[in-house]
Amino acid sequence: MNNKKKRVLFIGSFKTKGKEGNVGGQMFACNSLINSDLKNKVDWILVDTTATTNLKRSVFNKLSKSILRLIKVFYYLIFCRVDVILAFCSSGNSFLEKGYVLKISKFLGKRTIIAPRSGHLIDGIITNQGFKKKVLSIFESCDTIICQGSFWKSFFLNELGQPENKLKIVHNWIDAKNYNKTNKIKTPINILFLGWVDKNKGVWDIFNAVNILKRSDYKLNIAGNGEEFQKLSKAILENSVQDRIEMLDWVYGNHKINLLNDADIFILPSYREGLPNSLLEAMASKCAVIASNVGAIPDIINHNINGKLINPGDVNGLVNAIEDYLDNHELIKKHSESALQTIQKKNSISIVEIKFSSILKL
Known part of the structure; x- marks a missing residue:
């Protein structure tokens, strides 16, 4: 030694x-x-x-x-x-x-x-x-x-x-070189949540937003697990929104990398955070990101420059942010490029x- x-x-x-x-x-x-x-x-x-x-x-x-x-x-x-x-x-x-x-x-x-x-x-x-x-x-x-x-x-x-x-x-x-994606937008638009499936992460706000967003031009994946996983899975079936939202359980390794690379939009409507790695990974994967204005998140997300910030618990704000991206694919490309540049510079x-x-x- x-x-x-x-x-x-x-x-x-x-x-x-x-x-x-x-x-x-x-x-x-x-x-x-x-x-x-x-x-x-x-x-x-x-x-x-x-x-x-x-x-x-x-x-x-x-x-x-x-x-x-x-x-x-x-x-x-x-x-x-x-x-x-x-x-x-x-x-x-x-x-x-x-x-x-x-x-x-x-x-x-x-x-x-x-x-x-x-x-x-x-x-x-x-x-x-x-x-x-x-x-x-x-x-x-x-x-x-x-x-x-x-x-x-x-x-x-x-x-x-x-x-x-x-x-x-x-x-x-994060090690940004582990993430690599072109800016080709998929149809329908892929939206991703990655993390613990609990109330603090805003998973019920996501569910309520999906209930409002009765559109066919997106698909949302929830990758993770936690105390709300079973309740949320049941609510998805009871409200017949399984065509728009899918529960995936935990993903890691190449599976997680591929899921991030396939995503166009990443959402994290948490009620409290430090500076979540999942958000950094999504930015490195050139996703357009929507996240709550909590913790250190505003240190890396500049609203309407490299992503969108919403207030915790603001379901309508989440819906509006998602719709802004769904209606403007060029905005997805612009914000996702800026997000990657932020990661390379600061993280x-x-x-x-x-x-x-x-x-x-x-």
């Missing part, structure tokens, strides 16, 4: 896919980072925290897995050389578990870096004062707080009073390597 390399204890999600077959944004981010050219400068020490499912788990299941992870972390801290602790985290108890590890690591004299990646974290801070105090305590022990965009940086700066020099913006990233893995090299002080 090269002792000149910086040794980074990385707490995150390192499975190649989840139990349901999905590849989440955090999973992709962690794996792409450790497999990037940073591996020539870093010895990664990995602690995997991938959840077995996004559905509810028993307290015993969560607690037992948490204890095993903590034992592993403290073994590394005590018996191995560790220069930096990097933690990718979501919200709730997951955030607190990793946050307290960072507090202890800081006490032991380690550099600590936290990368919050869930829009639910902001909700928790706003609605729960007790949780907010815990977040503040954790942030005080962090040398660097990675922000997914300017919205996150502004929130941590103004709502939590964090010093600006601790806040570093690193937009989510490539090479840009992220440079930013993490600086953050990790390599």
Whole structure:
């Protein structure tokens, strides 16, 4: 082992896919980072925290897995050389578990870096004062707080009073060269949703929009799974809209790439987000995108320039945005070209390597 390399204890999600077959944004981010050219400068020490499912788990299941992870972390801290602790985290108890590890690591004299990646974290801070105090305590022990965009940086700066020099913006990233598509528009127009099938992702807004859009010039695919999957599948049959909307379950690998490449329009009417990888993948695949004006999404979507922004819960706004594209195929081409250019400029893995090299002080 090269002792000149910086040794980074990385707490995150390192499975190649989840139990349901999905590849989440955090999973992709962690794996792409450790497999990037940073591996020539870093010895990664990995602690995997991938959840077995996004559905509810028993307290015993969560607690037992948490204890095993903590034992592993403290073994590394005590018996191995560790220069930096990097933690990718979501919200709730997951955030607190990793946050307290960072507090202890800081006490032991380690550099600590936290990368919050869930829009639910902001909700928790706003609605729960007790949780907010815990977040503040954790942030005080962090040398660097990675922000997914300017919205996150502004929130941590103004709502939590964090010093600006601790806040570093690193937009989510993908390897854009894995996506390749011509701008040939299909007939009917292919519309795609890709992600967890739950209320937060706006899947019922999609269903209601399809009920309004009684047109034959489009077909919508929902690729994913989650707590609303069965209810939504039943509603599609009961309302006789299966000719316009199809449920596909999780897709990954070449199947996902092909589905993105076949799509003309990508929709993500979420109620809260960080900066979703599925949106970046759709932009890299030259889709015209429609997404909610939440989280860091406005950092990459410039309304009516490289996509369309709608307010969360605005079904009529979603319908109007879809119709704008259905009625104007040249607009699809224009926005999709601009979307790809945005990804190449702001969200490539090479840009992220440079930013993490600086953050990790390599």
